[in-house]
Amino acid sequence: MATSSPIDVDLLIVGAGPTGLFAAYYAGFRDLKVAIVDSLPEAGGQVTAMYPEKMIFDVAGFPAVLGRDLIKALVEQADQFKPQYLLGKQAHELSEMDGRFEARLHDETVVRAGAVLITAGIGEFTPRPLPAGDGWLGRGVVHFVPELAVHKDQDVVVVGGGDSAFDWVLALHPIAASVKLVHRRAKFRAMPATVRQVEELGVPIITDAQVIELRGDADGLREVEISVKRDGADEPMVLPAQTVVAALGFTADLGPIESWGLELDHRAVTVDTTMKTVRDRIYAAGDVAQYPGKVKLIATGFGEAATAVNNIAVALNPDAHLFPGHSSNL
Ligand SMILES: Cc1cc2nc3c(=O)[nH]c(=O)nc-3n(C[C@H](O)[C@H](O)[C@H](O)COP(=O)(O)OP(=O)(O)OC[C@H]3O[C@@H](n4cnc5c(N)ncnc54)[C@H](O)[C@@H]3O)c2cc1C
Structure with a gap:
């Protein structure tokens, strides 16, 4: 059901896969108010949809972790900062007015944000x-x-x-x-x-x-x-x-994101070293972000999420420091 009045946040994250979830944590750590939208009814992106019961062996710090357990831990980590989840809703249109973005979800929910981080993976996937x-x-x-x-x-x-x-x-x-x-x-x-x-x-x-x-x-x-x-x-x-x-495979499609005025390369969004796209205050991270030498892995997405969010914090507030400080000092 559509949320009647617009949701106002500092950062809208499009995609609640592993990258989006870690970005939600990091944005909370940077004192940013976050909404995170996903067209799937559950968080976790490809991991939840395709291999929740498989062991993953290449996530730093976990010699082996069940897909489902990794997502549960990411949600728990992000939840410390209470991001607003908008699940089962596709981010459809994105417009910009007076320095703020307005995203319209397919159920007509409107989210207004100072910045957008696209963590849409390989896009929306539709099973054959x-x-x-x-x-x-x-x-x-x-x-x-x-x-x-x-x-x-x-x-x-x-x-x-x-x-x-x-x-x-x-x-x-x-x-x-x-x-x-x-x-x-x-x-x-x-x-x-x-x-x-x-x-x-x-x-x-x-x-x-x-x-x-x-x-x-x-x-x-x-x-x-x-x-x-x-x-x-x-x-x-x-x-x-x-x-x-x-289990006949799936088709994946960036869909509406392709019309958001970004530069696309191999069905992914081109970013610079700060994870910024060609548009100011729109960033991308994880599988959807493309640059020379890109490797599409969960571990890569985590690093990119941290880079993107810290740069977004500065883009939203030029007096903020790029380096967030160490979480271990909290
Ligand atoms: C079978 C399989 C096994 C894998 N094994 C490993 C492994 O062992 N190790 C490893 O590192 N990687 C593995 N991967 C790859 C890994 O899953 C991806 O690199 C990772 O999921 C990328 O995370 P992400 O958050 O960037 O994107 P995704 O997980 O793709 O999440 C993106 C989310 O964005 C949502 N979305 C897209 N467009 C919109 C929109 N317009 N509006 C709203 N929501 C939207 C999608 O619904 C999705 O939930 C595997 C992949 C598969 C398929």
């Missing part, structure tokens, strides 16, 4: 739909598995042949009653080591197969009919399923 899955999204068909426990003791069919499909099989196997993988080809895009792991678990892998129909009742999905190509003929097969995970 499951053919024959019309009308079943949210009634048995999912694209991501944010909460594994929901699928405890269920029969699950995972559709796809990439890393995500195999990762969901591995994550669901210990808790689901059964897991099967259905793929339309005989070859997989997933890493051979992951494919081997799934094979060693004895998970049925049905290749050269297409989903034909999903069937169920008012309580939800009950079974999936697939068509399997064998010796040139199509054989029907029915699999019990209360959940189908359609």
Whole structure:
């Protein structure tokens, strides 16, 4: 629902992925009032949407951290300064008047801010739909598995042949009653080591197969009919399923951000060494920020967030110091 009167903040952060969340902490540390908007209903960006149950091994200070736990810790860190979350809302239009920005969200909420930090990652991502899955999204068909426990003791069919499909099989196997993988080809895009792991678990892998129909009742999905190509003929097969995970990849799109008057390079926003875009008081950090030698990683986004926010603090108040002081002195 739209927030009726405009929200007034020092800094609007567009994107609540790991970079945006760390930026929200840092902006709070710099005494900036923050609103953080994301089109997804939950914070965490790619990590929450695509791999919450995977271990991440290259975040400084954590030899290994579960995606979900990293995001929980980032939210907790940011929450010390109470940023205003506007989740499930897309930042749509951005205009500038009398030295302040006005962002209009797709539900007509208006946010006014002295500066904008774009941490929109690869943009809004839209999962590729499951053919024959019309009308079943949210009634048995999912694209991501944010909460594994929901699928405890269920029969699950995972559709796809990439890393995500195999990762969901591995994550669901210990808790689901059964897991099967259905793929339309005989070859997989997933890493051979992951494919081997799934094979060693004895998970049925049905290749050269297409989903034909999903069937169920008012309580939800009950079974999936697939068509399997064998010796040139199509054989029907029915699999019990209360959940189908359609892991068919996604398309990503910067969408409205492309019309904000910024310089774009390879579907990312060009920044200088302060993380400033070509427009004053609009900065970018994380996967969405582009400069020579850029490496798109969570660790990089964290550093860029700190650089961006400290420079924003000075852009908003020229008397402020660029160096924030050490948090350990607080
Ligand atoms: C399967 C997989 C495994 C990975 N493993 C690792 C790993 O081991 N280590 C590592 O360092 N990195 C890994 N990465 C990459 C890592 O996830 C990204 O580098 C990181 O998520 C970038 O964070 P970000 O906050 O910049 O962007 P994102 O995580 O992409 O978050 C951006 C957010 O902005 C939102 N958004 C976009 N446009 C708008 C708009 N107009 N309005 C509102 N919201 C908007 C999106 O909804 C999204 O939530 C992996 C990625 C994938 C897909």
